[in-house]
Amino acid sequence: MSDLQARFDQAQIDVKQLSERPSNMTLLRLYALFKQGSEGDAHGDKPGMTDFVGRYKFEAWETLKGTGQDEAKEKYIALVEELRSGKAA
Structure with a gap:
């Protein structure tokens, strides 16, 4: 396992242990970076309007x-670290 993957895996654990729940926009950003880092570009059908x-x-x-998946992983890790340090909301 690469160092980047290990840090990405650890960030996934760390994000679940945050003392405060991030804002909805931050949660969307975390979700998007996680999906891009894990699966690459969005695929499948877009959910319906409802x-x-x-x-x-x-x-x-x-x-x-x-x-790129590696870039998304790096951004995900950085965002989780900001949230843990209290620099992001």
Whole structure:
């Protein structure tokens, strides 16, 4: 396992142990970076208009199209570290 993958895995654990729940926009950003880092560009059908949460999540992921998986992992790790230190909300 690469060092980047190990740090990405640890960030996934760390994000679940935050003392405060991040804002909805930050949660969307975390979701999108996680999906891009794990699976690459968005794929599959976009959720329908009545599935508000699913649609927002898919659209957030879709905005990262073309971002490399390693870059997304690095950004995810950095965002989790900011949240842990209290620098992001």
